[in-house]
Amino acid sequence: MKFSIKYQLSPRTEGDRLTENVPIRLRVSFAGIRVDLRSGYVIDAEKWDNNNACVKIGAKNSFNQTAGEINRALTNLSSIVEEVLTRFELDNRRTPTAKEFKAAFDEAAGRKKKEVTPDFFTVFDKFVVEAGTANNWVPATYTKFSSLRKHLYAYMPQ
Numbered sequence: 047m048k049f050s051i052k053y054q055l056s057p058r059t060e061g062d063r064l065t066e067n068v069p070i071r072l073r074v075s076f077a078g079i080r081v082d083l084r085s086g087y088v089i090d091a092e093k094w095d096n097n098n099a100c101v102k103i104g105a106k107n108s109f110n111q112t113a114g115e116i117n118r119a120l121t122n123l124s125s126i127v128e129e130v131l132t133r134f135e136l137d138n139r140r141t142p143t144a145k146e147f148k149a150a151f152d153e154a155a156g157r158k159k160k161e162v163t164p165d166f167f168t169v170f171d172k173f174v175v176e177a178g179t180a181n182n183w184v185p186a187t188y189t190k191f192s193s194l195r196k197h198l199y200a201y202m203p204q
Contacts, residue, residue, distance in 0.1 A: 047135050049076035051124050053099040055091060056082070065091040067108050070120070074127055077141040083151060085123060087116050126154050165204060170195060 056071040068091050072083040093105035093113075100120065101113040130150045134142045142150065152158040164172075174191045177183070 047076055047131055047141065049074060049127070049131055051075075051127055053085070053120055054096075055089070055094055068094075070094075070116070072120075072123060072127065074147070076131060076147075079141070079144050079147075081144045081147055083123075083127075083148070085120060087111065087119060089116065123155065126151065130154050167195065167199065167204065170198075 052073045052075075053070060054073060055068040067088040070085045070087045070089060072085055074081045074083060087107065088109070089101050089105065089107045093102050093107070094100075095102050101107075101116045103113055105113045107116065130147065131142075134140075134147070134150060149158070174188070174195075178188060178191075
């Protein structure tokens with residue numbers, strides 16, 4: 047799949063363009079789809095090299111991040127884009143939608159935490175609390191479920 051990546055400064059306002067702390071974004075184009083991604087870095091406009099699409103050598107942003115650090119991170123993001131598109135093409139044998147691509151990119155870049163499924167006993171305890179409240183259980187019912195939990199835990203401890 048052919049794709050292109052362009053780095054550019056994204057203006058925050060329509061009228062007056064900001065010149066300080068302007069976010070750097072990636073514009074990824076593939077199969078007629080254009081997706082804008084945030085890089086997580088900002089730079090002053092005069093420290094950005096439009097011809098080479100990188101931060102000028104020797105420059106720093108307001109967070110004291112160097113040009114080398116930012117440029118390496120941008121290169122790493124390009125690699126992640128390529129990896130996501132290639133993986134999607136090989137696994138699914140189709141072009142991703144913009145929403146699918148953004149979700150896969152965020153996961154690959156470590157921006158989206160994978161959902162952690164709770165263990166059995168966490169769910170069991172939650173059930174006892176919610177069902178007990180909703181059904182007005184008497185203390186003996188709580189004791190019965192507590193005993194059941196102990197037997198289950200003895201059978202398969204975590």
